[in-house]
Amino acid sequence: MKRTKLPATLFGMLISGWLCAQPPVSDTNMDAFIDNLMSRMTLEEKIGQMNYVDVSAPETSTTVATEIRNGLAGGVKGSAAAAALKLQALAVHESRLGIPLLFGNDVIHGFRTIFPIPLGLACTWNPKAIEQSAHIAATEATADGMNLTFSPMVDICRDPRWGRGAEGAGEDPYLGAQIAQAMVRGYQGDDLSRSNALLSCVKHFAMYGAVEAGREYNTVDMSPYRMYNYYLPPYRGAVEAGVGCVMPSFNDINGVPSTANHWLLTEVLREQWGFKGFTVSDSGAIPELSDWGLGDLPTDAELALKAGMDMDLAGDVYIKQLPKLAADGKIPESMIAQACRRILEAKYRLGLFSNPDHGCSEERVRQEVLTPESRKFARALAEQSFVLLKNDQQILPLKKSGTVALIGPLADDQRDLLGCWAYGGDWRKVIGVAAGISNVVGSAVNVLYARGANLIDDPALLATFKAFGKTLPVDSRSPQEMLAEAVAAANKADVVVAVLGEPSDLCGEATSRAHIGLPDSQEELLQALVKTGKPVVLVLMNGRPLTLTWEAEHCGSILETWFGGTEAGNAIADVLFGDYNPSGKLTATFPRDVGQIPIYYNDVNTGRPYKGNPRNKNASRYLDVPNSPLYPFGYGLSYTTFAYGKVALSETNLVGDETLVASIDVTNTGQRAGEETVQLYLSQPVASVTRSVEDLKGFQKVLLQPGETQRVTFHITPEDLKFYNAELKYDWEPGKFIIRLGGNSSQLQSATVRWNK
Ligand code: BGC
Numbered sequence: 081m082k083r084t085k086l087p088a089t090l091f092g093m094l095i096s097g098w099l100c101a102q103p104p105v106s107d108t109n110m111d112a113f114i115d116n117l118m119s120r121m122t123l124e125e126k127i128g129q130m131n132y133v134d135v136s137a138p139e140t141s142t143t144v145a146t147e148i149r150n151g152l153a154g155g156v157k158g159s160a161a162a163a164a165l166k167l168q169a170l171a172v173h174e175s176r177l178g179i180p181l182l183f184g185n186d187v188i189h190g191f192r193t194i195f196p197i198p199l200g201l202a203c204t205w206n207p208k209a210i211e212q213s214a215h216i217a218a219t220e221a222t223a224d225g226m227n228l229t230f231s232p233m234v235d236i237c238r239d240p241r242w243g244r245g246a247e248g249a250g251e252d253p254y255l256g257a258q259i260a261q262a263m264v265r266g267y268q269g270d271d272l273s274r275s276n277a278l279l280s281c282v283k284h285f286a287m288y289g290a291v292e293a294g295r296e297y298n299t300v301d302m303s304p305y306r307m308y309n310y311y312l313p314p315y316r317g318a319v320e321a322g323v324g325c326v327m328p329s330f331n332d333i334n335g336v337p338s339t340a341n342h343w344l345l346t347e348v349l350r351e352q353w354g355f356k357g358f359t360v361s362d363s364g365a366i367p368e369l370s371d372w373g374l375g376d377l378p379t380d381a382e383l384a385l386k387a388g389m390d391m392d393l394a395g396d397v398y399i400k401q402l403p404k405l406a407a408d409g410k411i412p413e414s415m416i417a418q419a420c421r422r423i424l425e426a427k428y429r430l431g432l433f434s435n436p437d438h439g440c441s442e443e444r445v446r447q448e449v450l451t452p453e454s455r456k457f458a459r460a461l462a463e464q465s466f467v468l469l470k471n472d473q474q475i476l477p478l479k480k481s482g483t484v485a486l487i488g489p490l491a492d493d494q495r496d497l498l499g500c501w502a503y504g505g506d507w508r509k510v511i512g513v514a515a516g517i518s519n520v521v522g523s524a525v526n527v528l529y530a531r532g533a534n535l536i537d538d539p540a541l542l543a544t545f546k547a548f549g550k551t552l553p554v555d556s557r558s559p560q561e562m563l564a565e566a567v568a569a570a571n572k573a574d575v576v577v578a579v580l581g582e583p584s585d586l587c588g589e590a591t592s593r594a595h596i597g598l599p600d601s602q603e604e605l606l607q608a609l610v611k612t613g614k615p616v617v618l619v620l621m622n623g624r625p626l627t628l629t630w631e632a633e634h635c636g637s638i639l640e641t642w643f644g645g646t647e648a649g650n651a652i653a654d655v656l657f658g659d660y661n662p663s664g665k666l667t668a669t670f671p672r673d674v675g676q677i678p679i680y681y682n683d684v685n686t687g688r689p690y691k692g693n694p695r696n697k698n699a700s701r702y703l704d705v706p707n708s709p710l711y712p713f714g715y716g717l718s719y720t721t722f723a724y725g726k727v728a729l730s731e732t733n734l735v736g737d738e739t740l741v742a743s744i745d746v747t748n749t750g751q752r753a754g755e756e757t758v759q760l761y762l763s764q765p766v767a768s769v770t771r772s773v774e775d776l777k778g779f780q781k782v783l784l785q786p787g788e789t790q791r792v793t794f795h796i797t798p799e800d801l802k803f804y805n806a807e808l809k810y811d812w813e814p815g816k817f818i819i820r821l822g823g824n825s826s827q828l829q830s831a832t833v834r835w836n837k
Pocket residue numbers: 185186230283362363589
């Protein structure tokens with residue numbers, strides 16, 4: 081695109097020295113610039129900055145155009161360069177003060193090059209690579225006109241019934257915070273005014289992943305102890321990494337919706353954590369305060385603003401209610417000015433006043449979007465995100481010869497592989513599993529494909545999908561006909577690869593499920609395939625931990641591939657045929673049964689722990705299902721095996737600020753090179769409050785050749801021992817600590833130290 085011409089007012093400022101091509105982001109310059117600008121803004125224009133418009137096709141809406149011309153829109157949610165440029169030009173050339181717009185959307189796991197869904201990304205345990213994926217997303221999105229993304233989503237989730245767990249990093253606060261920081265760094269870089277930097281908006285603040293019973297938009301009731309230790313760290317991590325924007329959550333917290341929660345948005349976020357950016361409501365969340373029972377629309381606007389909500393996304397409430405509230409003296413104008421200033425500051429830091437298009441151009445799109453390099457990176461990242469859940473009989477990796485029956489509604493699918501929240505991805509560019517296999521093995525393997533079943537048959541669910549305008553490809557043949565074709569293919573093959581799972585529309589927002597197994601149609605198909613007696617490899621695609629007890633018992637191998645993105649099919653084929661040795665580890669616990677939920681590794685011992693003696697009746701356990709999960713946090717197999725030595729400690733009695741060095745020897749005892757994620761957990765058995773049985777405190781990935789041993793070392797300091805106590809004081813308590821090292825949260829080597837103050 082050609083450089084947008086500056087409006088006269090800004091041009092005047094440019095020659096008088098207010099602006100340069102890329103304004104240096106010094107606070108003094110910025111303050112002076114914004115003081116000057118705000119001194120010329122009317123109250124309505126200040127409120128206009130607090131209005132983030134979200135309508136479909138904003139570029140063709142006359143209402144949106146009028147709002148922009150009248151200085152009554154601060155941001156527009158949109159998704160294409162053409163729209164961004166058209167609307168930005170309106171704002172800059174045709175509004176009185178020429179203030180540029182924020183233009184952003186949900187760039188969640190890639191923009192055009194789609195990476196695995198965030199839950200899959202987390203299973204790489206590779207923050208550096210995740211940072212790089214966010215950087216690629218930022219490059220692509222900014223090339224195409226965006227300057228803001230509503231990402232990362234960092235809600236801790238212990239309940240797989242909630243569909244939005246797919247958008248986050250899983251259940252652990254330590255890992256969650258590392259990933260949150262990596263993503264913020266990847267999007268924003270170190271200078272927001274660079275043309276490939278995207279302002280990051282962390283969400284959903286806070287505790288959204290703890291909605292009661294996993295039901296979407298439900299209530300959250302939680303002790304401060306649990307919040308501070310387990311749910312808040314990832315949001316705080318993002319703030320510490322310099323995230324520019326925070327989006328509060330839809331839920332309430334102990335009786336107060338986040339949207340109107342002064343304690344959350346002002347005391348915690350700004351006073352305790354020192355956040356300096358702006359807040360934007362979730363879509364339409366301000367008027368929803370009425371549904372929460374807090375009052376009428378003027379009350380909603382007043383409560384939200386007074387709580388610390390700077391911008392109204394898609395609510396249309398600030399723009400309509402704030403002028404009168406201010407005129408009636410219900411809210412001080414200074415509060416409006418403060419919110420407006422924070423938004424202008426973000427625009428200034430993005431360099432939008434001097435470079436409103438933020439360096440987007442068709443040329444950049446041609447050069448920088450969906451490049452062979454980013455596709456290659458997406459393939460490697462997808463490979464790392466897959467988790468091998470079972471491979472008892474070593475069916476995997478498959479030989480690059482013989483006949484494979486490739487069965488299942490996801491086996492030749494492209495659409496679902498993008499996963500949820502991938503609006504910028506083009507499914508026609510996605511490599512499906514069938515295509516991936518053909519790319520990797522060519523004609524060396526005879527592949528017999530059969531769909532076998534539809535993704536879902538349940539008419540009620542199908543009707544719901546339709547009602548939401550979703551398109552679920554449905555094969556019109558009868559289930560029996562499809563099943564017979566699949567079984568015939570299986571009977572002719574050496575091995576069956578069944579690619580099954582959830583439709584991608586069952587993950588993401590508003591996709592809570594009470595039953596989290598494979599849909600019935602696919603379960604029946606799998607049972608028929610197992611019955612053939614052929615070895616069955618189950619390749620799963622899904623956005624949440626599933627209940628898989630039957631599958632775990634009857635399938636020879638299970639590979640969890642989440643929704644792997646643009647290169648999913650190639651990556652899956654690489655793993656199936658052994659060109660890549662799987663290394664992913666779960667970041668969310670897989671339950672045996674829905675009745676165990678919420679289920680998570682860092683739970684408490686209780687006063688009556690169950691120690692495996694079934695005669696002990698009054699113990700904390702279920703009578704009809706074990707306490708243990710099907711697959712624990714941190715779990716994941718490889719085509720090779722790893723043996724752990726004993727934990728070696730630099731000392732066993734420590735005082736004060738000393739550093740403990742803990743190491744362990746890890747040996748590759750198999751025949752192939754492989755990567756292992758060595759995990760460090762700490763336990764404090766005696767403390768002033770009930771502590772969890774163990775907490776993740778570190779991890780390292782090592783690549784080991786067959787027979788190779790590496791010593792993996794962690795440095796532990798009192799910082800790692802700290803937690804929030806009953807008074808929410810963040811400190812450590814002296815005593816005994818158990819250092820646990822190993823390959824997953826339930827198979828660990830341990831050693832004990834005393835640490836005094
Ligand atoms: C979602 C957010 C999203 C927003 C804007 C809401 O429905 O909860 O995660 O960022 O829409 O698209």
